[in-house]
Amino acid sequence: MDGFSGFPALVVSRKTGAEAFHTSGEALSFDLLSFWQWAASDVTNNALRGIIAEYLVAQALGQATGVRVEWDRHDLRTAAGTAVEVKSSAYCQSWAQTKLSDIVFDIAPTLGWDAATNTYETASRRQAEVYVFAILHHRDKLTLDPLNVSHWSFFVLNTSALDKTVLTQKSIRLGPLLALKPIEVGFGKLRETIEQVTATR
Numbered sequence: 001m002d003g004f005s006g007f008p009a010l011v012v013s014r015k016t017g018a019e020a021f022h023t024s025g026e027a028l029s030f031d032l033l034s035f036w037q038w039a040a041s042d043v044t045n046n047a048l049r050g051i052i053a054e055y056l057v058a059q060a061l062g063q064a065t066g067v068r069v070e071w072d073r074h075d076l077r078t079a080a081g082t083a084v085e086v087k088s089s090a091y092c093q094s095w096a097q098t099k100l101s102d103i104v105f106d107i108a109p110t111l112g113w114d115a116a117t118n119t120y121e122t123a124s125r126r127q128a129e130v131y132v133f134a135i136l137h138h139r140d141k142l143t144l145d146p147l148n149v150s151h152w153s154f155f156v157l158n159t160s161a162l163d164k165t166v167l168t169q170k171s172i173r174l175g176p177l178l179a180l181k182p183i184e185v186g187f188g189k190l191r192e193t194i195e196q197v198t199a200t201r
Contacts, residue, residue, distance in 0.1 A: 017036060018033065019032040053086050057086045061079070073114070085131050089104055089134075091137065105171060156183045157183075
């Protein structure tokens, strides 16, 4: 017995938004779409912006048809199986600001977690082979729109460049990141750039 026979990982189906909240099968007057609108309309907040960045990369890779795994060891896989990590940052935030925010990304090595077995690796490392650093670069709060892909810039970098240069460093600012010479692209060139960086690992 593997210990998970009675408590396996859930198989999550892709929802439409029309699913009703209910009382033991009796539909209530509100649905999943209304929850999404309530919970996720602020697309500029830090947490949701990061998921949008991940979704854009998934769309570029043709890997956005399934369901996102919240705590997987890396964010995405390409069709060829390359593990991709997506990190986001932005100059403008939802809240009132006295100045634009600094661009900083989390690059900390982690203990990889397996959702299927609920087990962790024993040594920390960066889990992906390629990093995509997504910057919501638009600086005018009145016209900021995370759904406008032209408001984003993407910087693609081999994980080996981080491992060799910044070692176990937990975060990186834009200047030091640019010194590592990532490839900067817009949304339309993202897929081919990830494939290019993957091929030169």
